[in-house]
Amino acid sequence: MKIAHANTLAFAIALPVLLVALAAGGCANNAYNVKPVAASPRSDPQADLKVADSALSGGNTDLAATLYEKILAAHPDSVDAQLGLADVAYQTGDLNRAQVLYAQAAARAPAQLGAQLGLARVALRQRRLDDAAALYRTLLVAQPNNVLASEGLGTALDLQGRHDEAQAVYREALRVHPDAQGLRVDLGLSLIVDGHAREGVNVLLDVANLSDAPWQARQNLAFGYGVLGNADSAKKILQLDLPPSAVDDNLRVYQAVRAGLAARRGSAAAAVVKAPGIAESNSAQAGPDTTK
16 A cells, blocks of 8 residues: 655645645545445455555545445455555545544554554644654654655644754755655745745756646745746746636735745844844953954
8 A cells, every 4th residue: 555645735735825726626625425335255455455546546535435445344454455544534634534544554553654654644734743743753763765754854844944954854865865856846945935035946946847847846936936026937837727816816925925034034134233232242241362
């Protein structure tokens, strides 16, 4: 059972209003209606798992849930089927049910990292950021090169405002996985939110220009251009994925974020202006420098 690459989202969840139109078209609010299927003694659970996994990857959560339930009816100890059902709950936004199912799978198979990753993703979506960071760190101890765990940990740190730490996580993971698009997308957005918009845009351009670039790269690149004040470039990118009303909404958000970052920089500059006086006072109290 493979865990879907769901994290990226990956720090775009820090700014959900930017992606409101995409979210409205997504599967987060689609409740699934499980229709039990009688287990057949001739059924092949591995074949059913493959079909269920494909259905889940394709967004057909009803079919996926039905097949996972069918497998569990015949094979109650199937951790893969339970993980699949947990993934269905996660994708459809039933986070409490997903948490229960992931926890049950983790109890049955403590070495199953998919269950631990699921619990971490649920904690992140529920904004239990300390729990999420702890779970992702535990995963990285077991699998230091796990890209999804690095993305998740970085996202949790970014959402806590610990951007320097998050960027260190992304950069270290990119050293081992230089082609991991999700890591670059997250790093670019982290830099933008941290006040390094131009550097963030340059990171995102490396991904957004690829033929198989994820939509998050384009959305975050548009955000970066908006923060830099280049509304025309931001608009052109947004129009690739969003309807006109959503484009206008996002541009207004970008303008507000740009103003907020400018105000933050102004406050920081004012603090720097005051700082030399304090430093001089401390130096005077310390006495003359005799090292020269």
